[in-house]
Amino acid sequence: MRAVFWKEVKSYFYSPIAYVLIGMFTLISSIMFWPNLLSGYGEFNGNLGSMGYILIFLVPILTMRIIAEDRKNGTEVLLLTSPINLGGVVLGKYFAALSVFLMMILVSFIYPIILVIFGASITPQIVGGYAGLILLGASFISVGIFASSLTENQVIASIISFVALLIIWIADGIGGMVGGFTAKILYWFSLLSRYEDFNRGILSLSAVVYYLSFISVFLFVTIMIIERRRWSQR
Amino acid sequence: MIEIQNLTKYYGQIVGVKDLNFTVEKGEILGFLGPNGAGKSTTMNIITGYMPSTQGTVKVCGYDILEQPIEAKKRIGYLPEQPPVYMDMTVLDYLNFVSELKKVDKKIRKGQLDDIMEIVKITDVRKRLIKNLSKGYKQRVGLAQALIGKPEVLVLDEPTVGLDPKQIIEIRKLIKALGKEHTIILSSHILTEVSAVCERVVIIHKGEIAAIDTPENLSKNFGNMSKMSVTISGPKNSVVNSIKGIYGVKYIEPSAEKEKDVITYIIESDKDIDVRKPIFFAMAKAGYPIMELKSLGMTLEEIFLQVVTEEKEVG
Numbered sequence: 070m071r072a073v074f075w076k077e078v079k080s081y082f083y084s085p086i087a088y089v090l091i092g093m094f095t096l097i098s099s100i101m102f103w104p105n106l107l108s109g110y111g112e113f114n115g116n117l118g119s120m121g122y123i124l125i126f127l128v129p130i131l132t133m134r135i136i137a138e139d140r141k142n143g144t145e146v147l148l149l150t151s152p153i154n155l156g157g158v159v160l161g162k163y164f165a166a167l168s169v170f171l172m173m174i175l176v177s178f179i180y181p182i183i184l185v186i187f188g189a190s191i192t193p194q195i196v197g198g199y200a201g202l203i204l205l206g207a208s209f210i211s212v213g214i215f216a217s218s219l220t221e222n223q224v225i226a227s228i229i230s231f232v233a234l235l236i237i238w239i240a241d242g243i244g245g246m247v248g249g250f251t252a253k254i255l256y257w258f259s260l261l262s263r264y265e266d267f268n269r270g271i272l273s274l275s276a277v278v279y280y281l282s283f284i285s286v287f288l289f290v291t292i293m294i295i296e297r298r299r300w301s302q303r
Numbered sequence: 304m305i306e307i308q309n310l311t312k313y314y315g316q317i318v319g320v321k322d323l324n325f326t327v328e329k330g331e332i333l334g335f336l337g338p339n340g341a342g343k344s345t346t347m348n349i350i351t352g353y354m355p356s357t358q359g360t361v362k363v364c365g366y367d368i369l370e371q372p373i374e375a376k377k378r379i380g381y382l383p384e385q386p387p388v389y390m391d392m393t394v395l396d397y398l399n400f401v402s403e404l405k406k407v408d409k410k411i412r413k414g415q416l417d418d419i420m421e422i423v424k425i426t427d428v429r430k431r432l433i434k435n436l437s438k439g440y441k442q443r444v445g446l447a448q449a450l451i452g453k454p455e456v457l458v459l460d461e462p463t464v465g466l467d468p469k470q471i472i473e474i475r476k477l478i479k480a481l482g483k484e485h486t487i488i489l490s491s492h493i494l495t496e497v498s499a500v501c502e503r504v505v506i507i508h509k510g511e512i513a514a515i516d517t518p519e520n521l522s523k524n525f526g527n528m529s530k531m532s533v534t535i536s537g538p539k540n541s542v543v544n545s546i547k548g549i550y551g552v553k554y555i556e557p558s559a560e561k562e563k564d565v566i567t568y569i570i571e572s573d574k575d576i577d578v579r580k581p582i583f584f585a586m587a588k589a590g591y592p593i594m595e596l597k598s599l600g601m602t603l604e605e606i607f608l609q610v611v612t613e614e615k616e617v618g
Binding site: 071073074075076079080083130142143144145146147148149150151152153154299300 | 348351352353354355372373374377379381383385386387389390391392396400401403405406448449485522
Protein backbone atom coordinates (compact mmCIF):
# COMPACT_ATOMS: atom_id res chain seq x y z
CA MET A 70 0.00 0.00 0.00
CA ARG A 71 2.80 2.40 0.91
CA ALA A 72 4.54 1.85 -2.41
CA VAL A 73 1.39 2.61 -4.38
CA PHE A 74 0.60 5.62 -2.16
CA TRP A 75 3.98 7.29 -2.69
CA LYS A 76 4.04 6.48 -6.37
CA GLU A 77 0.61 8.08 -6.86
CA VAL A 78 1.45 11.15 -4.77
CA LYS A 79 4.61 11.65 -6.79
CA SER A 80 2.80 11.26 -10.08
CA TYR A 81 0.25 13.89 -8.99
CA PHE A 82 3.10 16.32 -8.49
CA TYR A 83 5.25 15.26 -11.45
CA SER A 84 2.36 15.96 -13.74
CA PRO A 85 0.85 19.43 -13.45
CA ILE A 86 -2.47 18.02 -12.26
CA ALA A 87 -1.96 18.59 -8.51
CA TYR A 88 -0.75 22.16 -9.04
CA VAL A 89 -3.58 22.96 -11.43
CA LEU A 90 -6.18 21.58 -9.04
CA ILE A 91 -4.78 23.28 -5.96
CA GLY A 92 -4.40 26.49 -7.97
CA MET A 93 -7.96 26.34 -9.30
CA PHE A 94 -9.35 25.60 -5.86
CA THR A 95 -7.44 28.49 -4.32
CA LEU A 96 -8.41 30.85 -7.12
CA ILE A 97 -12.13 30.14 -6.93
CA SER A 98 -12.29 30.10 -3.15
CA SER A 99 -10.32 33.35 -3.06
CA ILE A 100 -12.81 34.98 -5.39
CA MET A 101 -15.54 33.81 -3.05
CA PHE A 102 -13.61 35.14 -0.06
CA TRP A 103 -13.22 38.58 -1.65
CA PRO A 104 -16.63 39.91 -0.50
CA ASN A 105 -15.73 38.99 3.10
CA LEU A 106 -12.75 41.30 2.88
CA LEU A 107 -14.61 44.09 1.14
CA SER A 108 -17.50 44.17 3.56
CA GLY A 109 -15.55 43.18 6.65
CA TYR A 110 -17.88 40.22 7.02
CA GLY A 111 -16.50 37.72 9.58
CA GLU A 112 -18.83 34.82 8.89
CA PHE A 113 -16.84 32.06 7.17
CA ASN A 114 -19.15 29.07 7.02
CA GLY A 115 -20.81 30.26 3.85
CA ASN A 116 -17.40 30.09 2.22
CA LEU A 117 -16.90 26.55 3.45
CA GLY A 118 -20.24 25.62 1.91
CA SER A 119 -19.20 26.96 -1.47
CA MET A 120 -15.87 25.14 -1.22
CA GLY A 121 -17.91 21.93 -0.97
CA TYR A 122 -19.63 22.99 -4.16
CA ILE A 123 -16.28 23.55 -5.93
CA LEU A 124 -15.30 20.01 -5.00
CA ILE A 125 -18.02 18.62 -7.25
CA PHE A 126 -16.02 19.95 -10.19
CA LEU A 127 -12.51 19.31 -8.90
CA VAL A 128 -12.77 15.82 -7.41
CA PRO A 129 -13.66 14.16 -10.75
CA ILE A 130 -10.50 15.67 -12.25
CA LEU A 131 -8.49 14.56 -9.24
CA THR A 132 -9.61 10.95 -9.43
CA MET A 133 -10.33 10.33 -13.11
CA ARG A 134 -7.00 8.79 -14.04
CA ILE A 135 -6.24 6.95 -10.85
CA ILE A 136 -7.45 3.50 -11.87
CA ALA A 137 -8.50 4.06 -15.47
CA GLU A 138 -4.95 4.95 -16.48
CA ASP A 139 -3.50 1.71 -15.14
CA ARG A 140 -5.92 -0.23 -17.27
CA LYS A 141 -5.26 1.81 -20.37
CA ASN A 142 -1.47 1.63 -20.10
CA GLY A 143 -1.31 -2.03 -19.18
CA THR A 144 0.31 -1.29 -15.84
CA GLU A 145 -2.64 -2.98 -14.16
CA VAL A 146 -0.85 -6.25 -14.98
CA LEU A 147 2.09 -5.18 -12.84
CA LEU A 148 -0.12 -4.33 -9.87
CA LEU A 149 -2.18 -7.50 -10.13
CA THR A 150 0.78 -9.85 -10.56
CA SER A 151 2.79 -8.34 -7.71
CA PRO A 152 2.71 -10.04 -4.33
CA ILE A 153 0.33 -7.48 -2.80
CA ASN A 154 -3.36 -7.29 -1.98
CA LEU A 155 -5.69 -5.53 -4.33
CA GLY A 156 -7.20 -3.82 -1.29
CA GLY A 157 -3.82 -2.30 -0.50
CA VAL A 158 -3.54 -0.99 -4.06
CA VAL A 159 -6.94 0.70 -3.96
CA LEU A 160 -6.33 2.13 -0.47
CA GLY A 161 -2.92 3.44 -1.53
CA LYS A 162 -4.50 5.22 -4.48
CA TYR A 163 -7.33 6.53 -2.31
CA PHE A 164 -5.00 8.02 0.28
CA ALA A 165 -2.85 9.58 -2.44
CA ALA A 166 -5.86 11.42 -3.88
CA LEU A 167 -6.95 12.28 -0.35
CA SER A 168 -3.62 13.87 0.49
CA VAL A 169 -3.74 16.12 -2.58
CA PHE A 170 -7.23 17.16 -1.44
CA LEU A 171 -5.95 17.80 2.10
CA MET A 172 -3.28 20.05 0.63
CA MET A 173 -5.99 22.12 -1.02
CA ILE A 174 -7.73 22.40 2.33
CA LEU A 175 -4.47 23.31 4.01
CA VAL A 176 -4.00 26.22 1.62
CA SER A 177 -7.52 27.44 2.40
CA PHE A 178 -6.60 27.83 6.09
CA ILE A 179 -5.23 31.18 4.99
CA TYR A 180 -8.77 32.65 4.95
CA PRO A 181 -9.69 32.07 8.60
CA ILE A 182 -6.20 33.22 9.54
CA ILE A 183 -6.82 36.49 7.65
CA LEU A 184 -10.15 36.84 9.46
CA VAL A 185 -8.45 36.30 12.81
CA ILE A 186 -5.90 38.97 11.95
CA PHE A 187 -8.80 41.34 11.33
CA GLY A 188 -10.22 40.55 14.71
CA ALA A 189 -12.62 37.68 14.13
CA SER A 190 -12.31 34.57 16.22
CA ILE A 191 -12.20 30.89 15.35
CA THR A 192 -15.66 29.64 16.17
CA PRO A 193 -16.74 26.03 16.72
CA GLN A 194 -18.73 26.50 13.54
CA ILE A 195 -15.55 27.04 11.53
CA VAL A 196 -13.81 24.02 13.09
CA GLY A 197 -16.90 21.90 12.53
CA GLY A 198 -17.34 23.25 9.03
CA TYR A 199 -13.79 22.25 8.15
CA ALA A 200 -14.21 18.80 9.67
CA GLY A 201 -17.37 18.37 7.65
CA LEU A 202 -15.75 19.65 4.46
CA ILE A 203 -12.86 17.21 4.84
CA LEU A 204 -15.23 14.29 5.42
CA LEU A 205 -17.39 15.40 2.50
CA GLY A 206 -14.34 15.65 0.21
CA ALA A 207 -13.08 12.27 1.40
CA SER A 208 -16.47 10.77 0.50
CA PHE A 209 -16.47 12.47 -2.90
CA ILE A 210 -13.03 11.02 -3.64
CA SER A 211 -14.26 7.50 -2.92
CA VAL A 212 -17.03 8.07 -5.49
CA GLY A 213 -14.44 9.36 -7.96
CA ILE A 214 -12.23 6.31 -7.49
CA PHE A 215 -15.20 4.07 -7.97
CA ALA A 216 -16.02 5.87 -11.24
CA SER A 217 -12.41 5.54 -12.38
CA SER A 218 -12.57 1.78 -11.93
CA LEU A 219 -15.56 1.49 -14.24
CA THR A 220 -13.85 2.51 -17.47
CA GLU A 221 -10.42 2.84 -19.00
CA ASN A 222 -11.36 6.19 -20.48
CA GLN A 223 -10.42 9.04 -18.17
CA VAL A 224 -12.88 11.50 -19.64
CA ILE A 225 -15.76 9.12 -19.18
CA ALA A 226 -14.59 8.39 -15.63
CA SER A 227 -14.63 12.08 -14.81
CA ILE A 228 -18.07 12.55 -16.33
CA ILE A 229 -19.47 9.62 -14.36
CA SER A 230 -18.11 10.94 -11.09
CA PHE A 231 -19.23 14.49 -11.87
CA VAL A 232 -22.78 13.35 -12.55
CA ALA A 233 -22.79 11.12 -9.46
CA LEU A 234 -21.55 13.95 -7.24
CA LEU A 235 -24.05 16.36 -8.75
CA ILE A 236 -26.89 13.95 -7.99
CA ILE A 237 -25.61 13.61 -4.43
CA TRP A 238 -25.52 17.39 -4.20
CA ILE A 239 -29.08 17.94 -5.42
CA ALA A 240 -30.59 14.86 -3.75
CA ASP A 241 -31.71 16.87 -0.70
CA GLY A 242 -33.34 19.47 -2.90
CA ILE A 243 -35.19 16.78 -4.83
CA GLY A 244 -36.26 15.23 -1.55
CA GLY A 245 -37.62 18.58 -0.45
CA MET A 246 -39.65 18.85 -3.65
CA VAL A 247 -41.18 15.37 -3.79
CA GLY A 248 -41.64 15.02 -0.05
CA GLY A 249 -43.04 11.99 1.72
CA PHE A 250 -41.30 8.65 1.94
CA THR A 251 -38.81 9.32 -0.88
CA ALA A 252 -37.67 12.46 0.88
CA LYS A 253 -37.14 10.49 4.06
CA ILE A 254 -34.93 7.95 2.29
CA LEU A 255 -32.98 10.61 0.42
CA TYR A 256 -32.50 12.57 3.60
CA TRP A 257 -31.41 9.47 5.44
CA PHE A 258 -28.73 8.73 2.84
CA SER A 259 -27.79 12.34 2.34
CA LEU A 260 -24.15 13.35 2.61
CA LEU A 261 -25.08 17.02 2.66
CA SER A 262 -27.57 17.08 5.51
CA ARG A 263 -24.86 15.75 7.78
CA TYR A 264 -22.47 18.30 6.41
CA GLU A 265 -24.92 21.04 7.39
CA ASP A 266 -24.81 19.74 10.97
CA PHE A 267 -21.05 20.12 11.01
CA ASN A 268 -21.43 23.62 9.61
CA ARG A 269 -23.55 24.51 12.61
CA GLY A 270 -20.71 23.36 14.84
CA ILE A 271 -22.33 20.05 15.75
CA LEU A 272 -19.74 17.25 15.76
CA SER A 273 -21.80 14.11 15.81
CA LEU A 274 -20.22 10.69 16.00
CA SER A 275 -22.96 9.08 13.97
CA ALA A 276 -22.27 11.47 11.09
CA VAL A 277 -18.55 10.66 11.18
CA VAL A 278 -19.38 6.95 11.18
CA TYR A 279 -21.76 7.54 8.28
CA TYR A 280 -19.08 9.24 6.17
CA LEU A 281 -16.50 6.57 6.96
CA SER A 282 -18.95 3.81 6.06
CA PHE A 283 -19.84 5.60 2.84
CA ILE A 284 -16.14 5.70 1.91
CA SER A 285 -15.60 2.07 2.86
CA VAL A 286 -18.56 0.92 0.79
CA PHE A 287 -17.36 2.73 -2.32
CA LEU A 288 -13.78 1.51 -1.96
CA PHE A 289 -15.02 -2.01 -1.34
CA VAL A 290 -17.21 -1.91 -4.43
CA THR A 291 -14.22 -0.60 -6.39
CA ILE A 292 -12.17 -3.62 -5.32
CA MET A 293 -15.07 -5.90 -6.25
CA ILE A 294 -15.33 -4.32 -9.69
CA ILE A 295 -11.64 -4.82 -10.43
CA GLU A 296 -11.84 -8.41 -9.15
CA ARG A 297 -14.96 -9.12 -11.14
CA ARG A 298 -13.37 -7.83 -14.30
CA ARG A 299 -10.45 -10.18 -13.80
CA TRP A 300 -12.83 -13.11 -13.55
CA SER A 301 -14.98 -12.21 -16.50
CA GLN A 302 -12.41 -10.82 -18.89
CA ARG A 303 -13.30 -11.25 -22.50
CA MET B 304 8.81 -25.83 -10.63
CA ILE B 305 5.68 -25.00 -12.59
CA GLU B 306 2.90 -27.55 -12.80
CA ILE B 307 -0.05 -26.94 -15.04
CA GLN B 308 -2.99 -29.29 -14.92
CA ASN B 309 -6.13 -29.33 -17.04
CA LEU B 310 -5.87 -25.60 -17.51
CA THR B 311 -8.95 -24.29 -19.29
CA LYS B 312 -10.09 -20.74 -19.90
CA TYR B 313 -13.31 -19.67 -21.51
CA TYR B 314 -13.98 -16.12 -22.59
CA GLY B 315 -17.74 -16.30 -22.42
CA GLN B 316 -18.50 -18.99 -24.99
CA ILE B 317 -15.15 -18.76 -26.71
CA VAL B 318 -12.37 -21.13 -25.75
CA GLY B 319 -9.17 -19.32 -24.78
CA VAL B 320 -7.16 -22.39 -23.88
CA LYS B 321 -8.39 -25.92 -23.36
CA ASP B 322 -7.08 -28.64 -21.11
CA LEU B 323 -3.40 -27.72 -21.05
CA ASN B 324 -1.11 -30.06 -19.14
CA PHE B 325 2.60 -29.59 -18.79
CA THR B 326 5.34 -29.05 -16.25
CA VAL B 327 8.45 -26.96 -16.36
CA GLU B 328 11.49 -28.22 -14.49
CA LYS B 329 13.82 -26.09 -12.45
CA GLY B 330 16.36 -24.28 -14.59
CA GLU B 331 14.60 -25.08 -17.82
CA ILE B 332 13.84 -22.65 -20.64
CA LEU B 333 10.49 -23.61 -22.08
CA GLY B 334 9.34 -22.11 -25.35
CA PHE B 335 5.72 -21.45 -26.02
CA LEU B 336 5.09 -21.40 -29.70
CA GLY B 337 1.95 -20.66 -31.61
CA PRO B 338 0.37 -18.37 -34.16
CA ASN B 339 -1.22 -15.13 -33.02
CA GLY B 340 -4.33 -15.79 -31.01
CA ALA B 341 -3.39 -19.36 -30.15
CA GLY B 342 -3.69 -18.76 -26.42
CA LYS B 343 -0.10 -17.99 -25.47
CA SER B 344 -0.80 -14.74 -23.67
CA THR B 345 -3.88 -16.20 -22.03
CA THR B 346 -1.83 -19.04 -20.58
CA MET B 347 0.84 -16.67 -19.36
CA ASN B 348 -1.71 -14.33 -17.81
CA ILE B 349 -3.13 -17.28 -15.92
CA ILE B 350 0.24 -18.62 -14.78
CA THR B 351 1.19 -15.22 -13.38
CA GLY B 352 -2.13 -14.77 -11.61
CA TYR B 353 -3.30 -11.80 -13.66
CA MET B 354 -6.33 -13.73 -14.80
CA PRO B 355 -8.00 -16.67 -13.10
CA SER B 356 -8.56 -19.88 -15.02
CA THR B 357 -12.01 -21.31 -15.64
CA GLN B 358 -10.79 -24.75 -14.68
CA GLY B 359 -7.59 -26.50 -13.75
CA THR B 360 -4.69 -25.59 -11.52
CA VAL B 361 -1.38 -23.80 -11.83
CA LYS B 362 1.25 -24.41 -9.19
CA VAL B 363 4.39 -22.32 -9.03
CA CYS B 364 7.09 -23.76 -6.74
CA GLY B 365 4.33 -25.78 -5.07
CA TYR B 366 2.04 -22.81 -4.44
CA ASP B 367 -1.33 -22.72 -6.15
CA ILE B 368 -1.72 -19.39 -7.93
CA LEU B 369 -5.37 -19.03 -6.91
CA GLU B 370 -5.15 -20.38 -3.38
CA GLN B 371 -1.86 -18.84 -2.25
CA PRO B 372 -1.47 -16.02 -4.74
CA ILE B 373 0.90 -13.89 -2.68
CA GLU B 374 3.39 -16.73 -2.12
CA ALA B 375 3.21 -17.80 -5.76
CA LYS B 376 3.51 -14.26 -7.12
CA LYS B 377 6.60 -13.62 -5.00
CA ARG B 378 8.34 -16.27 -7.07
CA ILE B 379 7.34 -15.00 -10.51
CA GLY B 380 8.72 -12.19 -12.62
CA TYR B 381 6.42 -11.33 -15.50
CA LEU B 382 7.06 -9.38 -18.65
CA PRO B 383 3.71 -9.06 -20.42
CA GLU B 384 3.46 -8.42 -24.13
CA GLN B 385 3.22 -4.70 -23.48
CA PRO B 386 5.84 -3.74 -20.86
CA PRO B 387 3.92 -2.48 -17.79
CA VAL B 388 5.81 0.79 -17.39
CA TYR B 389 4.66 4.20 -16.21
CA MET B 390 5.52 6.62 -18.97
CA ASP B 391 5.87 9.67 -16.73
CA MET B 392 8.40 8.09 -14.36
CA THR B 393 12.14 7.88 -14.71
CA VAL B 394 13.63 4.41 -15.13
CA LEU B 395 15.15 4.49 -11.66
CA ASP B 396 11.97 5.73 -9.96
CA TYR B 397 10.00 3.06 -11.72
CA LEU B 398 12.35 0.25 -10.74
CA ASN B 399 12.38 1.51 -7.16
CA PHE B 400 8.60 1.44 -7.17
CA VAL B 401 8.56 -2.14 -8.45
CA SER B 402 11.13 -3.12 -5.79
CA GLU B 403 8.77 -1.79 -3.16
CA LEU B 404 5.81 -3.61 -4.71
CA LYS B 405 7.81 -6.83 -4.65
CA LYS B 406 8.92 -6.15 -1.11
CA VAL B 407 12.64 -6.28 -1.78
CA ASP B 408 14.55 -5.63 1.43
CA LYS B 409 15.60 -1.99 1.60
CA LYS B 410 19.20 -2.85 2.46
CA ILE B 411 19.82 -4.88 -0.67
CA ARG B 412 17.54 -2.86 -2.97
CA LYS B 413 20.08 -0.47 -4.36
CA GLY B 414 22.70 -3.13 -5.01
CA GLN B 415 20.18 -5.38 -6.69
CA LEU B 416 18.88 -2.60 -8.93
CA ASP B 417 22.41 -1.66 -9.95
CA ASP B 418 23.10 -5.29 -10.87
CA ILE B 419 19.90 -5.65 -12.85
CA MET B 420 20.40 -2.39 -14.73
CA GLU B 421 23.88 -3.57 -15.59
CA ILE B 422 22.59 -6.93 -16.83
CA VAL B 423 19.94 -5.49 -19.14
CA LYS B 424 22.17 -2.53 -20.03
CA ILE B 425 19.97 0.37 -18.99
CA THR B 426 22.34 1.99 -16.51
CA ASP B 427 22.93 4.87 -18.95
CA VAL B 428 19.26 5.76 -19.25
CA ARG B 429 18.28 5.34 -15.60
CA LYS B 430 17.54 9.03 -15.10
CA ARG B 431 15.47 9.46 -18.22
CA LEU B 432 11.69 9.45 -18.43
CA ILE B 433 10.42 6.15 -19.74
CA LYS B 434 8.19 7.85 -22.32
CA ASN B 435 11.30 9.25 -24.01
CA LEU B 436 12.96 5.85 -24.42
CA SER B 437 12.91 3.82 -27.63
CA LYS B 438 10.84 0.67 -27.87
CA GLY B 439 13.91 -1.49 -27.34
CA TYR B 440 14.82 0.30 -24.13
CA LYS B 441 11.25 0.17 -22.88
CA GLN B 442 11.34 -3.56 -23.44
CA ARG B 443 14.54 -3.80 -21.42
CA VAL B 444 13.04 -1.76 -18.61
CA GLY B 445 10.16 -4.23 -18.68
CA LEU B 446 12.63 -7.08 -18.47
CA ALA B 447 14.47 -5.37 -15.61
CA GLN B 448 11.15 -5.07 -13.82
CA ALA B 449 10.61 -8.83 -14.16
CA LEU B 450 14.05 -9.55 -12.68
CA ILE B 451 13.50 -7.50 -9.54
CA GLY B 452 13.34 -9.59 -6.40
CA LYS B 453 15.29 -12.42 -8.05
CA PRO B 454 12.20 -14.52 -8.77
CA GLU B 455 12.79 -18.21 -9.40
CA VAL B 456 10.44 -18.19 -12.37
CA LEU B 457 10.45 -15.74 -15.28
CA VAL B 458 7.51 -15.53 -17.62
CA LEU B 459 8.31 -13.56 -20.75
CA ASP B 460 5.59 -12.87 -23.30
CA GLU B 461 7.12 -12.21 -26.70
CA PRO B 462 10.21 -10.55 -25.24
CA THR B 463 11.75 -9.65 -28.59
CA VAL B 464 8.74 -8.27 -30.38
CA GLY B 465 9.34 -4.86 -31.91
CA LEU B 466 13.10 -4.92 -31.49
CA ASP B 467 15.69 -4.50 -34.21
CA PRO B 468 17.77 -7.54 -35.23
CA LYS B 469 20.78 -6.55 -33.15
CA GLN B 470 18.66 -6.05 -30.05
CA ILE B 471 16.89 -9.35 -30.69
CA ILE B 472 20.20 -11.18 -30.64
CA GLU B 473 21.23 -9.38 -27.46
CA ILE B 474 17.99 -10.13 -25.67
CA ARG B 475 18.16 -13.78 -26.72
CA LYS B 476 21.67 -14.05 -25.35
CA LEU B 477 20.50 -12.39 -22.19
CA ILE B 478 17.61 -14.83 -21.81
CA LYS B 479 19.94 -17.76 -22.31
CA ALA B 480 22.24 -16.39 -19.63
CA LEU B 481 19.31 -15.82 -17.29
CA GLY B 482 18.27 -19.42 -17.85
CA LYS B 483 21.19 -20.52 -15.72
CA GLU B 484 19.62 -19.07 -12.60
CA HIS B 485 15.94 -18.87 -13.43
CA THR B 486 13.27 -21.15 -14.75
CA ILE B 487 11.92 -19.43 -17.83
CA ILE B 488 8.76 -19.66 -19.87
CA LEU B 489 9.00 -17.69 -23.06
CA SER B 490 6.42 -17.23 -25.74
CA SER B 491 7.00 -16.41 -29.33
CA HIS B 492 5.51 -16.79 -32.73
CA ILE B 493 8.99 -16.77 -34.23
CA LEU B 494 10.34 -20.27 -34.68
CA THR B 495 14.01 -19.53 -34.96
CA GLU B 496 13.84 -17.69 -31.69
CA VAL B 497 12.39 -20.65 -29.86
CA SER B 498 14.81 -23.11 -31.37
CA ALA B 499 17.73 -20.78 -30.57
CA VAL B 500 16.88 -20.24 -26.95
CA CYS B 501 14.67 -22.99 -25.60
CA GLU B 502 15.40 -26.45 -24.34
CA ARG B 503 11.84 -27.61 -24.74
CA VAL B 504 8.99 -26.38 -26.89
CA VAL B 505 5.24 -26.43 -26.41
CA ILE B 506 3.42 -25.85 -29.65
CA ILE B 507 -0.01 -24.47 -29.00
CA HIS B 508 -2.71 -24.05 -31.56
CA LYS B 509 -6.27 -22.85 -31.10
CA GLY B 510 -5.89 -23.13 -27.36
CA GLU B 511 -4.70 -26.71 -27.31
CA ILE B 512 -1.28 -28.29 -27.04
CA ALA B 513 -0.26 -29.69 -30.40
CA ALA B 514 3.19 -30.97 -29.38
CA ILE B 515 5.71 -30.84 -26.55
CA ASP B 516 9.32 -31.85 -27.05
CA THR B 517 12.86 -30.60 -27.51
CA PRO B 518 13.37 -28.71 -30.74
CA GLU B 519 15.60 -31.56 -31.99
CA ASN B 520 13.12 -34.31 -31.20
CA LEU B 521 10.32 -32.34 -32.71
CA SER B 522 12.09 -32.02 -35.99
CA LYS B 523 13.12 -35.67 -35.84
CA ASN B 524 9.83 -37.22 -34.87
CA PHE B 525 7.16 -34.97 -36.04
CA GLY B 526 5.21 -35.64 -39.14
CA ASN B 527 4.69 -39.05 -40.68
CA MET B 528 7.44 -38.84 -43.30
CA SER B 529 11.14 -39.08 -42.90
CA LYS B 530 13.18 -37.13 -45.30
CA MET B 531 16.68 -37.56 -46.65
CA SER B 532 18.94 -36.11 -49.20
CA VAL B 533 20.94 -38.52 -51.38
CA THR B 534 23.57 -37.66 -53.93
CA ILE B 535 23.95 -40.34 -56.59
CA SER B 536 26.17 -40.54 -59.60
CA GLY B 537 24.10 -41.88 -62.49
CA PRO B 538 21.60 -40.91 -65.19
CA LYS B 539 18.63 -39.11 -63.68
CA ASN B 540 15.74 -41.03 -65.19
CA SER B 541 16.91 -44.51 -64.39
CA VAL B 542 17.93 -43.52 -60.84
CA VAL B 543 14.52 -42.00 -60.22
CA ASN B 544 12.75 -45.02 -61.67
CA SER B 545 14.64 -47.57 -59.65
CA ILE B 546 14.29 -45.66 -56.39
CA LYS B 547 10.58 -45.13 -56.97
CA GLY B 548 10.18 -48.88 -57.10
CA ILE B 549 11.58 -49.39 -53.61
CA TYR B 550 8.99 -50.31 -50.97
CA GLY B 551 8.35 -47.41 -48.60
CA VAL B 552 9.54 -44.56 -50.81
CA LYS B 553 6.77 -42.03 -51.23
CA TYR B 554 8.37 -39.24 -53.11
CA ILE B 555 11.59 -38.45 -54.93
CA GLU B 556 12.65 -35.21 -56.48
CA PRO B 557 15.98 -34.16 -57.97
CA SER B 558 17.07 -30.99 -56.25
CA ALA B 559 20.52 -30.10 -57.56
CA GLU B 560 22.96 -31.28 -60.18
CA LYS B 561 26.47 -30.65 -58.98
CA GLU B 562 28.41 -32.23 -61.83
CA LYS B 563 27.09 -34.00 -64.89
CA ASP B 564 25.02 -36.97 -63.74
CA VAL B 565 25.88 -36.40 -60.09
CA ILE B 566 22.54 -35.37 -58.76
CA THR B 567 21.16 -34.70 -55.28
CA TYR B 568 17.67 -36.06 -54.68
CA ILE B 569 15.25 -35.35 -51.88
CA ILE B 570 13.52 -38.56 -50.87
CA GLU B 571 10.60 -38.89 -48.51
CA SER B 572 9.58 -42.23 -47.13
CA ASP B 573 7.26 -43.78 -44.58
CA LYS B 574 8.46 -42.99 -41.10
CA ASP B 575 8.50 -46.64 -39.96
CA ILE B 576 10.41 -48.05 -42.92
CA ASP B 577 14.13 -47.50 -43.23
CA VAL B 578 14.74 -47.22 -46.96
CA ARG B 579 18.45 -46.44 -46.77
CA LYS B 580 19.59 -50.03 -47.11
CA PRO B 581 17.31 -50.92 -50.05
CA ILE B 582 18.45 -47.75 -51.79
CA PHE B 583 22.07 -48.69 -51.25
CA PHE B 584 21.62 -52.20 -52.65
CA ALA B 585 19.52 -51.05 -55.57
CA MET B 586 22.09 -48.45 -56.54
CA ALA B 587 24.97 -50.86 -56.05
CA LYS B 588 23.23 -53.39 -58.26
CA ALA B 589 22.62 -50.79 -60.96
CA GLY B 590 26.19 -49.54 -60.68
CA TYR B 591 25.33 -45.98 -59.57
CA PRO B 592 27.60 -45.04 -56.65
CA ILE B 593 26.05 -43.13 -53.75
CA MET B 594 28.24 -40.10 -53.07
CA GLU B 595 26.40 -38.78 -50.06
CA LEU B 596 23.39 -39.73 -47.96
CA LYS B 597 22.01 -37.78 -45.05
CA SER B 598 18.69 -37.69 -43.31
CA LEU B 599 16.97 -34.35 -43.02
CA GLY B 600 15.07 -33.39 -39.90
CA MET B 601 12.10 -31.17 -40.42
CA THR B 602 12.64 -27.56 -39.55
CA LEU B 603 10.43 -26.15 -36.83
CA GLU B 604 8.87 -24.08 -39.53
CA GLU B 605 7.64 -27.17 -41.34
CA ILE B 606 6.44 -28.82 -38.16
CA PHE B 607 4.63 -25.73 -37.21
CA LEU B 608 2.90 -25.41 -40.54
CA GLN B 609 2.05 -29.09 -40.48
CA VAL B 610 0.52 -28.83 -37.03
CA VAL B 611 -1.51 -25.86 -38.06
CA THR B 612 -2.74 -27.34 -41.33
CA GLU B 613 -3.56 -30.71 -39.75
CA GLU B 614 -5.72 -28.96 -37.23
CA LYS B 615 -7.47 -27.16 -40.04
CA GLU B 616 -8.25 -30.42 -41.81
CA VAL B 617 -9.71 -31.90 -38.65
CA GLY B 618 -11.77 -28.80 -37.98
